[in-house]
Amino acid sequence: MDLDQRVTTLRFLLRDGDTKITAAFDAVFTAAGIDVIKTPPQASRAKAFAERWVGRVRRDCIDRMLIVGERHLAAVLGE
Incomplete structure (x- = not known):
């Protein structure tokens, strides 16, 4: 999508x-x-949820497999 x-x-x-x-x-x-x-300047907590989500995706998905394209990435994130 x-x-x-x-x-x-x-x-x-x-x-x-x-x-x-x-x-x-x-x-x-x-x-x-x-x-x-x-986000307000110098407000590190304002981005905490996005940073946590990106870190989680990297640890759980991207670091454990080879992504071969945008469609493959979308399918992995969809799961």
Whole structure:
């Protein structure tokens, strides 16, 4: 399932305030009806859930098998 198929189920985009992310990036999500929420500066706990999820996926899935493509990764994460 691609992002364009799931965009109707997404409500928020949580991101940090990195200067590499431009206003045009936010505009794409805002146009799709997704609220962009920036985490406060120097608030490490604000990203704790995302960091924990990424770490869990890496330990449980990605570090234990060779992912051969985007479709394979989507299938592994779907399981």
